[in-house]
Amino acid sequence: MPETKALSEPQKALVKMGLGRDIDLALHLPLRYEDETRIVKLGDCREGDTAQIEATVTESHVAFRPRRQLVVTVNDGSDTCQLRFFSFYPSQQKALAVGTRLRIRGELKGGFIGWQMVHPTYKAAGGELPQALTPVYSTVAALPQAYLRKAVQSGLARADLSETLPPDVPPAPARATTWTLQRSLRFLHHPTPDVSLAALEDHSHPAWQRLKAEELLAQQLSQLESRREHELLRAAPLQARPGGFQEQLLAALPFQLTAAQRRVGEEIAQGLARTTPMNRLLQGDVGSGKTVVAALAAAIAIDAGRQCALMAPTEILAEQHFRKLIGWLEPLLAPRGQRVAWLTGSQRKKERAEMLELVASGEAALVIGTHAVIQEQVQFHRLGLAVIDEQHRFGVAQRLALRGKTAGEGNEPHLLMMSATPIPRTLAMSYYADLDVSTIDELPPGRTPIVTKVISDSRRDEVIERIRAQVASGRQVYWVCPLIEESESLDLTNATATHLALSEALPGVLVGLLHSRMPQPEKKAVMSLFTGGQMGVLVATTVIEVGVDVPNASLMVIEHAERFGLSQLHQLRGRVGRGAAASACVLLYSAGDNGRLGETARARLKAMAETNDGFEIARRDLEIRGPGEFLGARQSGAPLLRFADLVLDAALLEWAKDVAPHMLDRHPELARKHVNRWLGGKSEYLKA
Template identity: 50%
Template sequence: MPTTSQHTDSKSAGSLGSEQLSQSVTALKGVGAALAEKLTKLHISTVEDLLFHLPSRYQDRTRVTPIGAVRRGDEAVVVGQVSLSEVIKGRRQTLIVRLQDGTGSITLRFFHFNTTQKKQFQKGALVRCYGEARPGASGLELYHPEYSLVAQDQPVAVEDHLTPIYPLTEGLTQNRLRQLIHLALAELKKAQVADWLPKSLFPNLPSLKESLFLLHEPPPDAPVFELQEYKHPSQHRLIIEELIAQQLSLLKLRQQHKHHRAPVFNGTGNLSKRMLDQLPFSLTGAQNRVIGEIQQDIQQASPMLRLVQGDVGAGKTLVAAMAALNAIEAGYQVAVMAPTEILAEQHFNNFTQWFTPLGLDVAWMAGKLKGKARQAQLDQIAAGAPMVVGTHALFQETVIFKNLGLIVVDEQHRFGVHQRLSLREKGQQGDLYPHQLIMTATPIPRTLAMSAYADLDTSVIDELPPGRTPIETVALADTRRDEIIQRVSAACHQGKQAYWVCTLIDDSEALQCQAAETTFADLKTRLQGLNIGLIHGRMKAQEKADIMAQFKANKLQLLVATTVIEVGVDVPNATLMVIENPERLGLSQLHQLRGRVGRGDQKSYCVLLYHAPLSRNGKARIAVMRDTQDGFQIAEKDLELRGPGEVLGTRQTGLAQMKIADLVRDQYLLEEVNVAANKLIQHHPEHLTPLVERWLEGAEQYAQV
């Protein structure tokens, strides 16, 4: 039961609704249909949406800086008299205006100007302008500054608050957006904004209304550094609310899911035992532990939602196979879905190899299947084929399962929450929902998992099978390309196999990348004694499958590829990988690629062939790859360098588009946020939907779950 103070909080929050704030933006002066349409691109449709469209940074235009005190990189308001104004003719005409104020001088430079502007800058005219000081031919310069003429006998006007800079969309200027938000703040003065966080949860933080006023129009004495670093209490207040909304959306999904019923798999374990007996190796302790965690879940009457993380080569697929056999023994079908046809085919081959000796059929479904072959597989699935492997083609309406009891999704971050939900709906039988097992070889940093996968239980396979040899990683400039080609030739002539990975299919001078097709042609010319294959994403699925089959059978010694080989490809004889332009890839992707070698008992190498000069981020990535093979360390660094949206993939909705929170910067708050989110669910369930709707796009799906 809620405490007395919590009950009071809840009651007051419910009475704070305001018609002024829920009305359409078209109710504001000057907002017509065309402007309203532009605002919808920023997900702004109501007055309250405007208030929650928060600044990304601030400029200080509240004071005039003496020109002599301006330093390189400063954004400042300066006022000076025109001492020179002239048009310089060259490749393009440039208007140069020299200002001085007695402390120093500065140049205004305009590449785009008209006759009226040119005439405004008469010698002796007093000009107020704002811009960023950059070094130029004549000292510090302001490029295209905002400016206005000042009457000689009038005081210089400055802003009465820090100037917010907002995220924009095409056709909308900062000034127009500031005007609209100023009108929204005027509405807020007359109204109340619903505060869905009870004061008892965060007693030391400012109110929501107070925070909104301060963040949109910070007073001149506001601590600019705190605001720029997102350390101000008002920002803290809104960051916490947004993180809680993110948590609630996923926790609510989890809660609703747990209320559903699922089939209970209480078998003898006979199939699992028979499969283990046929394996030429024993499972690791970590694999056995995770299998036990899964078995506990699938023996319950509520649907399992479990994420299994394991580094490259940790044996996740075998763990999934053991879970699948439990479902099949109980009389249910299992669907395994992978994001690419190469990975799906790898799974199909593995499951066929393991399950055929047990007398179990494995069906196949992918977009490339056509005509009679496709219909034969559809019929097999509808008739109850115990194991079905495929790509996202499994979502298609024509795919009908007889009694789907377990769904295994590989590399889930490539699909996203909503696709996971739609496959679950496909498996619904009356009031029973299938269990779900999610696998990823991209380790998710704990901080990110707490927010991105709050709807899942998590297991980690933190042990590699014995006999795996560490991969030696070296970084070399592409000026040493000839040397690397000789090294590849030597390895292949000794009976080894190698990958040469390119990051683009077509040549691009701008990105200075060697394309896969160009590299393939070059290597064929220079390594004439070797059989060389080419594989990339634009090839037909059957072509890709044929090339991979030849490489696995050692009919090809060298495979030139794009990043399509990132996951799932398992060729133990491949001991050397060259990755061109590794500076263009994220760390987790580099780690996945590197994991294609070192899969046998032979010493393996990965060469990062970079193009100089490297950026600071590029150097940091390469240093991490050289220093560690720990997927979790790499994932943490990747998160730090690239941010959560990139690490999870763009389809993971709700994370990359946060309005003020940042999962990396604000990770220290996540424990506190988890506690607060659970208290809201327990004591204030009526606050959940409006809070999520305020912050999250696609919140209507949350409300319907």
């Protein structure tokens, strides 16, 4: 067998970035461009210009104040400029010796007090100037820009860029039809200097329009194919019957459903009654009452002689569902000799074996748990409905595993996914062509509005005073520390230090600590003290983000709020305001070294202070982050659209929707080639 050559570090980096195929390299477009096509004179420049000059070194020395640096003065005949290097090698000092003539490129600062460039790029003067703008690609540390440029260039030369659009499809909106894919890509990797940089940067150039049209078409083709495949699948129809389980549950509930809950419940009941498996996303704001709607769906499935599985991302959330659902459903199940089973990774062997037996025999009509529910050894007797809470936390592979639990019967389970991160309508219509969406758009009565304050970390003492007052009046408080995935130990130090500081600042108050590394029994003990009201303050990393329900908690402090995403901040805020007391959320932010918050962080905190409406938050989140990131989990972390914007490119999206069925029906081979070019293996993810 021939020996396979080991990959170099840059090659490994290319694969990691998803640039394994020639076409992937060809579609890896520049972030920005540098104009190295002309030489300018310092005398003609303005402050802030990125300029390329040719000049002679007139002075070169190492300065030690305010810090060690190499200071080089150059003169291009029209003016002088100081080059400053804070990290440098002896070889650089040699290359920048007095009398050397250089071609230098960098951002100009100063002007009035003399020009300066900090860490400019430079090489020996002379030689031909490039004819096109120089592309700058997004990359990673192990992949130098020069290597990536060469790789992209060779990928572009080798890739098959033949047309996939058949001649009989309706033409795309005007600007997208004037350029072919091949011409567009070659141009965008090396634009001529006469092109408008603004048209390249805002993606309005016809070459960009062509790429967006093709990308949207690939997405629509993949979705349509997925929907058609889904319609061929079969599921056992689950009918709600008069006087059945669902009606008994409704009668037993200690509260009235809202109009939105009733409407959504009806939509789900209709979906369950069909012979095509339901594939529905139930979305509603934090605290809108999705759990009871899921319980009503479970009641229909159980009444029809099927089992229901409910999967949550954390044990805390799974346990909360367990407590609620056991209270609502166990009294109805007991007379039938059925019960609710509980499955998690931290269970003792004996208890787990007992639960697995209940699930396999069918005695467990409802199975609640974490990822443990989809493990290989879990065998369902007759699974009819799978409910996935906080579905964006689960990868596609996990959803497929849950669907595979009924494969032996030749029937698929009905699937209900729940999310408290609402998806804006335009996104739902475009991304979830294979999914029905039900929305609970009102909150149950009695929820108190939450006042949100954005406060600088320098006013921390005032916040602690506020906590003292809340606890004195019998209320409870959350203090959330950020979880930085790259450095769990750093988070722990941060959370532990905060816990210590609050314990010292609040003598006589029980302050608890909860983080992801704690053993499960310890987590449970801390949570039960907080839920029971004995603990006044709970310091936690984001393990409390979803599903913790303590009506007596009226204040939420989020430390380093600038590090959190908008939907995450909204989820956390939803942990308070669950009782009758006036509630508040304090977003403590810490500005950077320059004393200023980044633009994105400022936009997020502003949105939080201005609205409590999850749908408005989702709309702003989409504006700030763009659709790719917003739906990252849909494709296991990779953005679905790289170039198109669903809001700005609505006309191209409409065109893609019209063309997709025509291509699938009349030109299936070209459709397959088009999807493979743009999505590769990723199209499978769209089908889960």
